[in-house]
Amino acid sequence: MHVILTGATGLVGGAALHHCLASPKVTHGQLSILSRRQFTLPSGDNFDTKKAKIIVHTDYESYPDDVTKLLKGAESCIWAQGISQTEVKKDQYIRITYDYPLAAAKAFSSLSETGKFNFIYISGEGADPTERTFTLFGKIKGRAEAALLALPSTPGFGALRVFNVRPGFVDPSGTTLHRPRSIGMGILERTVVPLARALMPSQVSPTGVLSKVLVDLATGDGDPLPEGVGIEAGGRTIRSSAVRILGRL
Template identity: 45%
Template sequence: MHLVLTGATGLVGSAVLQQMIVTPTVSKVSVLSRRPVAQAEGHEKVKVIIHKDFTSYSPELLGQLKDVDGVVWAQGISSTLVSKPEYEQITNVYPLAFARALSTTTSPKPLNFIYVSGEGATPTPSFLTQHWARIKGITEASLLSLSKDPAYSNLRPISLRPGGIDPTFHKEVHEFIPKRTGLMGLFEKAVLPVVRTGLPSMLSPTKDLGRVLTQLAMGDGKAHSEGESGVSGEGRTLSNVAMRRLAGI
Protein backbone atom coordinates (compact mmCIF):
# COMPACT_ATOMS: atom_id res chain seq x y z
CA MET A 1 0.00 0.00 0.00
CA HIS A 2 1.04 3.58 -0.65
CA LEU A 3 0.41 5.95 2.27
CA VAL A 4 0.94 9.69 2.71
CA LEU A 5 2.02 11.31 5.96
CA THR A 6 2.23 14.94 7.02
CA GLY A 7 3.71 16.23 10.26
CA ALA A 8 6.44 13.58 10.26
CA THR A 9 8.85 15.68 12.34
CA GLY A 10 6.31 16.14 15.12
CA LEU A 11 5.51 13.94 18.10
CA VAL A 12 2.54 12.07 16.59
CA GLY A 13 3.95 12.07 13.07
CA SER A 14 7.21 10.48 14.22
CA ALA A 15 5.27 7.65 15.82
CA VAL A 16 3.21 7.12 12.67
CA LEU A 17 6.27 7.15 10.43
CA GLN A 18 8.00 4.55 12.59
CA GLN A 19 4.96 2.30 12.35
CA MET A 20 4.64 2.75 8.59
CA ILE A 21 8.31 1.86 8.15
CA VAL A 22 7.98 -1.43 10.06
CA THR A 23 4.65 -2.47 8.51
CA PRO A 24 5.44 -4.95 5.68
CA THR A 25 2.20 -4.28 3.79
CA VAL A 26 3.09 -0.60 3.48
CA SER A 27 5.21 -0.61 0.33
CA LYS A 28 5.63 3.15 -0.07
CA VAL A 29 5.40 6.18 2.19
CA SER A 30 5.27 9.68 0.75
CA VAL A 31 6.05 12.28 3.39
CA LEU A 32 5.08 15.88 2.71
CA SER A 33 7.33 18.11 4.79
CA ARG A 34 8.69 21.63 4.83
CA ARG A 35 12.13 20.33 5.75
CA PRO A 36 14.19 17.11 5.57
CA VAL A 37 13.06 14.26 7.82
CA ALA A 38 16.00 12.60 9.57
CA GLN A 39 13.89 9.62 10.59
CA ALA A 40 13.27 8.75 6.93
CA GLU A 41 16.94 8.51 6.03
CA GLY A 42 18.10 5.06 4.97
CA HIS A 43 14.59 3.73 4.35
CA GLU A 44 14.07 3.04 0.66
CA LYS A 45 10.29 2.89 0.83
CA VAL A 46 10.05 6.40 2.31
CA LYS A 47 10.18 9.38 -0.03
CA VAL A 48 10.28 12.85 1.49
CA ILE A 49 8.71 15.49 -0.72
CA ILE A 50 9.75 18.97 0.36
CA HIS A 51 6.62 21.09 0.14
CA LYS A 52 6.27 24.65 1.36
CA ASP A 53 2.71 25.73 0.50
CA PHE A 54 0.07 23.43 1.97
CA THR A 55 -2.74 25.35 0.31
CA SER A 56 -1.57 24.46 -3.20
CA TYR A 57 -0.46 21.25 -4.94
CA SER A 58 1.06 21.15 -8.41
CA PRO A 59 0.06 18.59 -11.03
CA GLU A 60 3.62 17.21 -10.84
CA LEU A 61 3.34 16.58 -7.08
CA LEU A 62 -0.14 15.10 -7.33
CA GLY A 63 1.06 12.86 -10.14
CA GLN A 64 3.40 11.19 -7.65
CA LEU A 65 0.43 10.45 -5.39
CA LYS A 66 -2.16 9.17 -7.86
CA ASP A 67 -1.98 5.60 -6.50
CA VAL A 68 -2.23 6.56 -2.81
CA ASP A 69 -4.44 4.38 -0.59
CA GLY A 70 -4.53 6.42 2.58
CA VAL A 71 -3.37 9.57 4.37
CA VAL A 72 -2.49 10.31 7.97
CA TRP A 73 -2.71 14.06 8.48
CA ALA A 74 -0.60 14.57 11.61
CA GLN A 75 0.54 18.09 10.81
CA GLY A 76 -0.30 20.50 13.57
CA ILE A 77 0.90 23.01 16.11
CA SER A 78 0.02 24.10 19.62
CA SER A 79 -2.47 26.96 19.64
CA THR A 80 -0.22 28.69 22.19
CA LEU A 81 2.57 29.10 19.64
CA VAL A 82 0.78 30.95 16.85
CA SER A 83 -1.94 33.54 16.32
CA LYS A 84 -5.56 32.45 15.96
CA PRO A 85 -5.63 33.10 12.17
CA GLU A 86 -2.41 31.10 11.71
CA TYR A 87 -3.74 28.27 13.85
CA GLU A 88 -6.91 28.15 11.72
CA GLN A 89 -4.81 28.07 8.55
CA ILE A 90 -2.67 25.16 9.75
CA THR A 91 -5.43 23.20 11.47
CA ASN A 92 -8.33 23.70 9.07
CA VAL A 93 -7.34 25.19 5.71
CA TYR A 94 -4.32 22.96 5.06
CA PRO A 95 -5.91 19.52 5.56
CA LEU A 96 -9.05 20.46 3.64
CA ALA A 97 -7.02 21.78 0.72
CA PHE A 98 -5.06 18.54 0.52
CA ALA A 99 -8.15 16.36 0.93
CA ARG A 100 -9.78 18.10 -2.05
CA ALA A 101 -6.67 17.90 -4.22
CA LEU A 102 -5.83 14.27 -3.47
CA SER A 103 -9.42 13.06 -3.63
CA THR A 104 -9.70 14.48 -7.13
CA THR A 105 -6.36 12.92 -8.11
CA THR A 106 -7.16 9.41 -6.84
CA SER A 107 -10.84 9.30 -7.84
CA PRO A 108 -12.73 6.99 -8.20
CA LYS A 109 -10.43 4.89 -6.02
CA PRO A 110 -11.44 5.18 -2.32
CA LEU A 111 -9.13 7.39 -0.27
CA ASN A 112 -8.82 7.00 3.50
CA PHE A 113 -8.09 10.37 5.08
CA ILE A 114 -7.18 10.08 8.76
CA TYR A 115 -7.16 13.44 10.53
CA VAL A 116 -5.38 13.74 13.87
CA SER A 117 -7.69 15.88 15.97
CA GLY A 118 -7.59 16.08 19.76
CA GLU A 119 -9.60 15.03 22.82
CA GLY A 120 -11.90 17.92 23.64
CA ALA A 121 -12.52 18.94 20.03
CA THR A 122 -16.18 19.49 19.21
CA PRO A 123 -18.20 20.39 16.10
CA THR A 124 -20.88 21.90 18.37
CA PRO A 125 -18.98 24.49 20.42
CA SER A 126 -20.38 26.70 23.14
CA PHE A 127 -19.13 30.08 24.29
CA LEU A 128 -16.90 28.20 26.77
CA THR A 129 -15.20 26.08 24.08
CA GLN A 130 -11.52 26.84 23.61
CA HIS A 131 -10.43 28.13 20.20
CA TRP A 132 -8.32 25.07 19.34
CA ALA A 133 -11.18 22.68 20.17
CA ARG A 134 -13.61 24.66 18.05
CA ILE A 135 -11.29 24.76 15.02
CA LYS A 136 -10.47 21.05 15.20
CA GLY A 137 -14.17 20.30 15.55
CA ILE A 138 -14.94 22.44 12.51
CA THR A 139 -12.31 20.54 10.54
CA GLU A 140 -13.78 17.18 11.57
CA ALA A 141 -17.22 18.31 10.39
CA SER A 142 -15.82 19.85 7.20
CA LEU A 143 -14.06 16.64 6.19
CA LEU A 144 -17.25 14.66 6.78
CA SER A 145 -19.25 17.18 4.75
CA LEU A 146 -16.68 17.11 1.97
CA SER A 147 -17.04 13.34 1.64
CA LYS A 148 -20.76 13.83 0.93
CA ASP A 149 -20.04 16.19 -1.96
CA PRO A 150 -20.36 14.22 -5.24
CA ALA A 151 -17.10 15.78 -6.42
CA TYR A 152 -15.22 14.11 -3.52
CA SER A 153 -17.33 11.01 -2.95
CA ASN A 154 -14.29 8.71 -2.86
CA LEU A 155 -13.07 10.41 0.33
CA ARG A 156 -13.27 8.25 3.47
CA PRO A 157 -12.50 10.56 6.43
CA ILE A 158 -11.83 9.44 9.98
CA SER A 159 -10.98 11.96 12.71
CA LEU A 160 -9.13 10.55 15.70
CA ARG A 161 -8.91 12.50 18.96
CA PRO A 162 -5.85 11.48 21.00
CA GLY A 163 -5.61 12.30 24.67
CA GLY A 164 -2.35 13.25 26.35
CA ILE A 165 0.45 12.17 24.04
CA ASP A 166 2.88 9.87 25.87
CA PRO A 167 6.14 8.90 24.10
CA THR A 168 7.82 7.58 27.24
CA PHE A 169 8.06 3.92 26.23
CA HIS A 170 8.45 4.47 22.49
CA LYS A 171 12.24 4.37 22.39
CA GLU A 172 12.38 3.97 18.61
CA VAL A 173 11.36 7.61 18.12
CA HIS A 174 13.06 9.32 21.07
CA GLU A 175 15.95 10.66 19.00
CA PHE A 176 13.58 12.13 16.40
CA ILE A 177 10.83 13.79 18.42
CA PRO A 178 11.05 17.49 19.19
CA LYS A 179 12.19 18.44 22.67
CA ARG A 180 9.29 19.71 24.72
CA THR A 181 9.76 23.05 26.44
CA GLY A 182 7.58 25.45 28.40
CA LEU A 183 4.18 24.12 29.45
CA MET A 184 4.58 21.00 27.31
CA GLY A 185 7.91 20.26 28.93
CA LEU A 186 6.36 20.68 32.36
CA PHE A 187 3.51 18.35 31.36
CA GLU A 188 5.97 15.66 30.29
CA LYS A 189 8.11 15.88 33.42
CA ALA A 190 5.56 16.55 36.15
CA VAL A 191 2.11 15.56 34.93
CA LEU A 192 2.64 12.53 32.68
CA PRO A 193 4.03 10.24 35.39
CA VAL A 194 1.09 11.05 37.69
CA VAL A 195 -1.55 10.54 35.01
CA ARG A 196 0.13 7.36 33.77
CA THR A 197 -0.19 5.91 37.27
CA GLY A 198 -3.62 7.21 38.25
CA LEU A 199 -5.58 7.83 35.04
CA PRO A 200 -3.85 5.97 32.18
CA SER A 201 -7.05 5.98 30.10
CA MET A 202 -6.51 9.70 29.50
CA LEU A 203 -3.23 9.09 27.68
CA SER A 204 -2.33 8.08 24.13
CA PRO A 205 0.95 6.12 24.14
CA THR A 206 2.65 7.00 20.86
CA LYS A 207 3.50 3.42 19.90
CA ASP A 208 -0.16 2.42 20.12
CA LEU A 209 -1.38 5.67 18.58
CA GLY A 210 0.96 5.31 15.59
CA ARG A 211 -0.20 1.75 15.05
CA VAL A 212 -3.91 2.62 15.15
CA LEU A 213 -3.49 5.61 12.83
CA THR A 214 -1.56 3.48 10.33
CA GLN A 215 -4.16 0.71 10.48
CA LEU A 216 -6.96 3.19 9.87
CA ALA A 217 -5.14 4.57 6.83
CA MET A 218 -4.77 1.02 5.51
CA GLY A 219 -8.31 -0.06 6.38
CA ASP A 220 -11.54 -0.36 4.44
CA GLY A 221 -12.55 3.24 5.19
CA LYS A 222 -15.97 2.25 6.52
CA ALA A 223 -17.66 4.19 9.30
CA HIS A 224 -17.44 2.70 12.77
CA SER A 225 -20.55 1.79 14.72
CA GLU A 226 -21.84 4.63 16.88
CA GLY A 227 -22.93 1.94 19.31
CA GLU A 228 -19.27 1.37 20.17
CA SER A 229 -17.66 3.35 22.96
CA GLY A 230 -15.88 6.50 21.90
CA VAL A 231 -17.46 6.70 18.43
CA SER A 232 -19.43 9.71 17.18
CA GLY A 233 -19.81 11.88 14.08
CA GLU A 234 -21.72 9.33 12.00
CA GLY A 235 -19.11 6.74 12.92
CA ARG A 236 -16.24 8.84 11.62
CA THR A 237 -14.94 10.44 14.80
CA LEU A 238 -12.99 8.33 17.29
CA SER A 239 -12.16 9.52 20.79
CA ASN A 240 -9.18 8.43 22.83
CA VAL A 241 -11.39 5.75 24.39
CA ALA A 242 -11.96 4.28 20.93
CA MET A 243 -8.27 4.56 20.05
CA ARG A 244 -7.28 2.63 23.18
CA ARG A 245 -9.93 0.01 22.49
CA LEU A 246 -8.67 -0.46 18.92
CA ALA A 247 -5.12 -0.66 20.24
CA GLY A 248 -6.10 -3.28 22.82
CA ILE A 249 -4.94 -1.26 25.81
Protein backbone atom coordinates in the same frame (compact mmCIF):
# COMPACT_ATOMS: atom_id res chain seq x y z
CA MET B 1 -0.65 0.50 0.15
CA HIS B 2 0.59 3.97 -0.75
CA VAL B 3 0.27 6.31 2.27
CA ILE B 4 0.84 10.07 2.49
CA LEU B 5 2.12 11.38 5.83
CA THR B 6 2.40 14.92 7.13
CA GLY B 7 3.86 16.15 10.41
CA ALA B 8 6.53 13.45 10.36
CA THR B 9 8.97 15.49 12.46
CA GLY B 10 6.45 15.95 15.28
CA LEU B 11 5.47 13.67 18.15
CA VAL B 12 2.40 11.98 16.64
CA GLY B 13 3.60 12.13 13.04
CA GLY B 14 7.00 10.82 14.04
CA ALA B 15 5.40 7.85 15.77
CA ALA B 16 3.29 7.20 12.67
CA LEU B 17 6.43 7.41 10.53
CA HIS B 18 8.19 4.76 12.64
CA HIS B 19 5.18 2.46 12.42
CA CYS B 20 4.88 2.94 8.65
CA LEU B 21 8.56 2.10 8.13
CA ALA B 22 8.14 -1.09 10.15
CA SER B 23 4.72 -2.15 8.88
CA PRO B 24 4.30 -4.58 5.97
CA LYS B 25 0.98 -2.85 5.28
CA VAL B 26 2.91 0.08 3.80
CA THR B 27 4.67 -1.35 0.78
CA HIS B 28 8.07 -0.64 -0.77
CA GLY B 29 8.37 2.85 -2.20
CA GLN B 30 4.85 3.73 -1.07
CA LEU B 31 5.28 6.18 1.81
CA SER B 32 5.17 9.78 0.64
CA ILE B 33 6.18 12.25 3.34
CA LEU B 34 5.18 15.86 2.79
CA SER B 35 7.59 18.10 4.69
CA ARG B 36 8.71 21.72 4.67
CA ARG B 37 12.31 20.55 4.72
CA GLN B 38 14.47 17.52 4.14
CA PHE B 39 15.32 15.48 7.22
CA THR B 40 17.09 12.25 8.04
CA LEU B 41 14.81 9.25 8.21
CA PRO B 42 15.04 7.21 11.43
CA SER B 43 17.13 4.07 11.29
CA GLY B 44 16.51 0.77 12.98
CA ASP B 45 16.57 -2.96 12.39
CA ASN B 46 12.84 -3.03 11.63
CA PHE B 47 12.72 0.14 9.53
CA ASP B 48 12.60 -0.10 5.74
CA THR B 49 13.60 3.42 4.73
CA LYS B 50 13.58 2.47 1.06
CA LYS B 51 9.80 2.55 1.12
CA ALA B 52 9.81 6.28 1.96
CA LYS B 53 10.31 9.42 -0.09
CA ILE B 54 10.38 12.95 1.31
CA ILE B 55 8.63 15.54 -0.83
CA VAL B 56 9.53 19.08 0.15
CA HIS B 57 6.36 21.15 0.08
CA THR B 58 5.78 24.52 1.71
CA ASP B 59 2.31 25.67 0.64
CA TYR B 60 -0.24 23.40 2.27
CA GLU B 61 -3.18 25.21 0.73
CA SER B 62 -2.06 24.45 -2.83
CA TYR B 63 -1.06 21.22 -4.58
CA PRO B 64 0.25 21.92 -8.10
CA ASP B 65 0.61 19.24 -10.76
CA ASP B 66 4.28 18.56 -9.98
CA VAL B 67 3.29 17.55 -6.44
CA THR B 68 0.16 15.56 -7.26
CA LYS B 69 2.08 13.60 -9.90
CA LEU B 70 4.41 12.37 -7.15
CA LEU B 71 1.41 11.42 -5.02
CA LYS B 72 -0.61 9.76 -7.80
CA GLY B 73 -1.94 6.37 -6.75
CA ALA B 74 -1.90 7.13 -3.03
CA GLU B 75 -4.84 5.59 -1.21
CA SER B 76 -4.65 7.31 2.17
CA CYS B 77 -3.24 10.17 4.21
CA ILE B 78 -2.34 10.46 7.88
CA TRP B 79 -2.67 14.19 8.57
CA ALA B 80 -0.51 14.66 11.67
CA GLN B 81 0.58 18.20 10.93
CA GLY B 82 -0.38 20.59 13.70
CA ILE B 83 0.73 23.12 16.25
CA SER B 84 -0.25 24.28 19.73
CA GLN B 85 -2.63 27.24 19.92
CA THR B 86 -0.13 28.86 22.30
CA GLU B 87 2.67 28.92 19.73
CA VAL B 88 1.07 30.99 16.96
CA LYS B 89 -1.45 33.78 16.48
CA LYS B 90 -5.14 32.94 16.12
CA ASP B 91 -5.34 33.43 12.36
CA GLN B 92 -2.29 31.24 11.78
CA TYR B 93 -3.66 28.56 14.09
CA ILE B 94 -6.92 28.47 12.12
CA ARG B 95 -5.01 28.27 8.87
CA ILE B 96 -2.86 25.34 10.03
CA THR B 97 -5.60 23.47 11.88
CA TYR B 98 -8.54 24.00 9.53
CA ASP B 99 -7.52 25.38 6.13
CA TYR B 100 -4.57 23.06 5.53
CA PRO B 101 -6.30 19.70 6.13
CA LEU B 102 -9.40 20.77 4.18
CA ALA B 103 -7.28 21.79 1.20
CA ALA B 104 -5.34 18.54 1.37
CA ALA B 105 -8.40 16.30 1.61
CA LYS B 106 -9.90 17.98 -1.45
CA ALA B 107 -6.67 17.72 -3.43
CA PHE B 108 -6.01 14.10 -2.44
CA SER B 109 -9.54 12.79 -3.04
CA SER B 110 -8.82 12.02 -6.70
CA LEU B 111 -5.39 10.43 -6.26
CA SER B 112 -6.46 6.84 -5.69
CA GLU B 113 -7.07 4.46 -8.56
CA THR B 114 -9.46 2.39 -6.43
CA GLY B 115 -12.10 5.08 -6.06
CA LYS B 116 -11.54 5.30 -2.31
CA PHE B 117 -9.21 7.52 -0.29
CA ASN B 118 -8.82 7.27 3.48
CA PHE B 119 -8.12 10.60 5.18
CA ILE B 120 -7.05 10.29 8.82
CA TYR B 121 -7.20 13.62 10.65
CA ILE B 122 -5.42 13.91 13.99
CA SER B 123 -7.75 15.95 16.14
CA GLY B 124 -7.77 15.74 19.93
CA GLU B 125 -9.90 15.24 23.02
CA GLY B 126 -11.80 18.46 23.61
CA ALA B 127 -12.62 19.01 19.95
CA ASP B 128 -16.20 20.21 19.62
CA PRO B 129 -17.87 20.14 16.18
CA THR B 130 -20.69 22.33 17.57
CA GLU B 131 -18.07 24.98 18.49
CA ARG B 132 -19.75 25.65 21.82
CA THR B 133 -16.51 25.18 23.72
CA PHE B 134 -14.60 28.22 24.95
CA THR B 135 -11.19 27.02 23.79
CA LEU B 136 -9.75 27.94 20.42
CA PHE B 137 -8.35 24.40 20.15
CA GLY B 138 -11.78 22.83 20.68
CA LYS B 139 -13.55 25.19 18.29
CA ILE B 140 -11.15 24.91 15.37
CA LYS B 141 -10.41 21.20 15.71
CA GLY B 142 -14.16 20.61 15.93
CA ARG B 143 -14.76 22.85 12.92
CA ALA B 144 -12.22 20.86 10.92
CA GLU B 145 -13.77 17.56 11.99
CA ALA B 146 -17.23 18.65 10.88
CA ALA B 147 -16.03 20.06 7.56
CA LEU B 148 -14.03 16.93 6.76
CA LEU B 149 -16.95 14.63 7.56
CA ALA B 150 -19.15 16.70 5.25
CA LEU B 151 -16.80 16.45 2.28
CA PRO B 152 -17.70 12.92 1.08
CA SER B 153 -21.29 14.05 0.46
CA THR B 154 -20.05 17.05 -1.54
CA PRO B 155 -19.93 16.59 -5.33
CA GLY B 156 -16.41 15.78 -6.46
CA PHE B 157 -15.18 14.39 -3.15
CA GLY B 158 -17.16 11.18 -2.83
CA ALA B 159 -14.01 9.04 -2.78
CA LEU B 160 -13.05 10.33 0.67
CA ARG B 161 -13.33 8.06 3.71
CA VAL B 162 -12.68 10.35 6.67
CA PHE B 163 -11.69 9.38 10.21
CA ASN B 164 -11.19 11.94 12.97
CA VAL B 165 -8.87 10.57 15.65
CA ARG B 166 -8.88 12.30 19.03
CA PRO B 167 -5.85 11.41 21.13
CA GLY B 168 -5.82 12.43 24.77
CA PHE B 169 -2.54 13.24 26.47
CA VAL B 170 0.01 11.85 24.03
CA ASP B 171 2.49 9.74 25.96
CA PRO B 172 5.95 9.35 24.38
CA SER B 173 7.35 7.21 27.21
CA GLY B 174 9.12 4.10 26.05
CA THR B 175 10.60 5.75 22.98
CA THR B 176 14.00 7.36 22.64
CA LEU B 177 13.16 8.83 19.24
CA HIS B 178 11.31 11.91 20.44
CA ARG B 179 12.53 15.29 21.58
CA PRO B 180 10.00 17.86 22.85
CA ARG B 181 9.41 20.70 20.41
CA SER B 182 9.65 23.30 23.17
CA ILE B 183 10.56 23.67 26.84
CA GLY B 184 6.87 23.95 27.67
CA MET B 185 6.04 20.68 25.89
CA GLY B 186 8.91 18.99 27.69
CA ILE B 187 7.55 20.11 31.06
CA LEU B 188 4.08 18.91 30.07
CA GLU B 189 5.37 15.49 29.10
CA ARG B 190 7.34 15.12 32.34
CA THR B 191 4.59 16.30 34.69
CA VAL B 192 1.03 16.25 33.35
CA VAL B 193 1.27 13.05 31.28
CA PRO B 194 2.54 10.85 34.16
CA LEU B 195 -0.22 12.27 36.39
CA ALA B 196 -2.86 11.55 33.76
CA ARG B 197 -1.42 8.07 33.27
CA ALA B 198 -2.03 7.36 36.95
CA LEU B 199 -5.37 9.12 37.47
CA MET B 200 -7.23 8.88 34.14
CA PRO B 201 -5.54 6.32 31.90
CA SER B 202 -8.39 6.34 29.36
CA GLN B 203 -7.32 9.88 28.45
CA VAL B 204 -3.71 8.92 27.74
CA SER B 205 -2.61 7.87 24.25
CA PRO B 206 0.78 6.13 24.17
CA THR B 207 2.55 6.83 20.89
CA GLY B 208 3.03 3.15 20.09
CA VAL B 209 -0.68 2.40 20.45
CA LEU B 210 -1.77 5.59 18.68
CA SER B 211 0.53 5.05 15.71
CA LYS B 212 -0.73 1.50 15.25
CA VAL B 213 -4.32 2.70 15.13
CA LEU B 214 -3.47 5.47 12.67
CA VAL B 215 -1.71 3.10 10.29
CA ASP B 216 -4.47 0.49 10.61
CA LEU B 217 -7.06 3.11 9.67
CA ALA B 218 -4.94 4.42 6.81
CA THR B 219 -4.42 0.95 5.34
CA GLY B 220 -7.93 -0.33 6.05
CA ASP B 221 -10.99 -0.49 3.82
CA GLY B 222 -12.30 2.91 4.93
CA ASP B 223 -15.61 1.54 6.16
CA PRO B 224 -17.06 3.08 9.35
CA LEU B 225 -16.02 1.43 12.59
CA PRO B 226 -18.70 -0.38 14.59
CA GLU B 227 -20.27 1.84 17.24
CA GLY B 228 -18.83 1.23 20.69
CA VAL B 229 -16.96 2.87 23.53
CA GLY B 230 -15.34 6.04 22.22
CA ILE B 231 -16.59 5.54 18.65
CA GLU B 232 -18.82 8.38 17.49
CA ALA B 233 -20.17 10.17 14.41
CA GLY B 234 -21.36 7.00 12.73
CA GLY B 235 -18.04 5.21 13.20
CA ARG B 236 -15.94 8.11 11.89
CA THR B 237 -14.69 9.72 15.12
CA ILE B 238 -12.35 7.75 17.37
CA ARG B 239 -11.84 9.11 20.87
CA SER B 240 -8.93 8.43 23.21
CA SER B 241 -10.67 5.54 24.99
CA ALA B 242 -11.33 3.85 21.65
CA VAL B 243 -7.73 4.38 20.52
CA ARG B 244 -6.62 2.34 23.53
CA ILE B 245 -9.16 -0.41 22.79
CA LEU B 246 -8.32 -0.57 19.08
CA GLY B 247 -4.63 -0.62 19.93
CA ARG B 248 -5.25 -3.54 22.29
CA LEU B 249 -4.07 -1.65 25.38
